[in-house]
């Protein structure tokens with residue numbers, strides 16, 4: 001598997017996966033295209049491929065010492081094969097290279113797969129946002145420290 005910066009040729013695959021992975025709040029084609037084109041200065045998109053087949057994407061925003069993992073998703077047929085782990089490692093390297101000290105994210109309280117994934121990856125809960133999502137679900141705020149060479 002490989003992870004690389006996304007380019008405009010990846011936009012359709014990213015948008016398709018957004019619809020599957022985040023059905024309540026998918027990112028739109030114009031939003032993704034703008035980000036992939038580099039017109040959102042703080043945000044970077046990464047894609048994972050197996051061979052030349054798209055298997056997942058991540059989006060991370062870095063502002064000074066804080067990196068925020070905004071998106072991470074794996075195509076359904078490739079889950080539990082290490083795709084998100086590889087994306088997260090690349091996100092971590094990017095955050096470290098940008099000088100970030102902490103990697104933060106928000107996850108739905110009912111997203112058991114993601115909570116298990118992040119717990120295994122060493123994230124710790126630092127806050128809760130009650131009824132954060134439109135359907136009333138709480139957000140859990142997780143953090144992991146960014147250290148060079150990890």
Ligand SMILES: CC(C)(COP(=O)(O)OP(=O)(O)OC[C@H]1O[C@@H](n2cnc3c(N)ncnc32)[C@H](O)[C@@H]1OP(=O)(O)O)[C@@H](O)C(=O)NCCC(=O)NCCS
Nearest residue numbers: 021072073074079080081082083084085107113114116117
């Ligand atoms: C959460 C998600 C990104 C995980 O992606 P993935 O590529 O399947 O994750 P990995 O294969 O790298 O999993 C690494 C480890 O995380 C844990 N994990 C991942 N998915 C899990 C699940 N469904 N149940 C329990 N543990 C899980 C396991 O420990 C796993 O290791 P193992 O397979 O050897 O047991 C994926 O389920 C997904 O795309 N979900 C929809 C989008 C989403 O919710 N994103 C996060 C939003 S905050």
